[in-house]
Amino acid sequence: MHLNGYNNAKTVLDWALENFPDPEQLVIGGYSAGSLGAQIWSVKAAKMWEVGQRAPDNESAVGRTSTKFQVLADKSKTHASSLVKCF
Incomplete structure (x- = not known):
């Protein structure tokens, strides 16, 4: 299996930076x-x-990618998407 997601995402960001x-x-x-x-x-x-x-701006499957995020999510007892700004 060949995964190319990194290259695809990087190419899009490079293009967007050049054009915008x-x-x-x-x-x-x-x-x-x-x-x-x-x-x-x-x-x-x-x-x-x-x-x-x-x-x-995430739609569905917002993961908890850090300990800080986990602690905030547990303390606030709210939907994880509202905590994304904590990064």
């Missing part, structure tokens, strides 16, 4: 399993566009 170098707003979104990728790739995108704050 100075956007007013930047949204990284993902659906289902792609929502996990959106969380991870939002870090790279924030660095590429030099933005300080990021909040990925």
Whole structure:
């Protein structure tokens, strides 16, 4: 099995940066399993566009990818998607 998701995502981000170098707003979104990728790739995108704050827009399957996220989710007793800004 050959997986090419990293290369595909990186190619899209490189293209977007070249074609939209100075956007007013930047949204990284993902659906289902792609929502996990959106969380991870939002870090790279924030660095590429030099933005300080990021909040990925995820639809379904929002994972808990850090201990900090887990603690906040447990304390707040709310839907995980509302905690994505904690990264």
